[in-house]
Amino acid sequence: MSDTQDQPMQDGNHATDDEKVQGVIGQVRADVGLGNVDDPRTLLQQRLADAGLEMPADEFESALASITRSD
Numbered sequence: 281m282s283d284t285q286d287q288p289m290q291d292g293n294h295a296t297d298d299e300k301v302q303g304v305i306g307q308v309r310a311d312v313g314l315g316n317v318d319d320p321r322t323l324l325q326q327r328l329a330d331a332g333l334e335m336p337a338d339e340f341e342s343a344l345a346s347i348t349r350s351d
Contacts, residue, residue, distance in 0.1 A: 301333055301343075309347045320348050 295303070304327045311317050321344055328335060335343065 297333060300331055301328070301335060304328055304331055304333065305343050305347065312347055320344060 304324070308317070308320060308324045308327055311323065312320050317323050324340070324344055324347065
C-alpha cells in the first residue's frame, strides 16, 4: 500500500457555510494582523468570492469592522 494520495478525495469538507465564512474572516484577520494587507475590504471580498460564499452587506461591514479594529 502506498503512502501517497493517488485518487481524488471524496467530499471531505463538511463545514457549514457559516463555518466557512468564519474561517475566511479568520484568515483575513490574520493576514491583516501580519501587516500583509493594503486593502482588507478587497481581500475579504475576494476570499469570499473564491470560496463561493456570499454575505449580506450589513454582515460584511460588521465582519470588516471586526477585522480592521485594533484591540
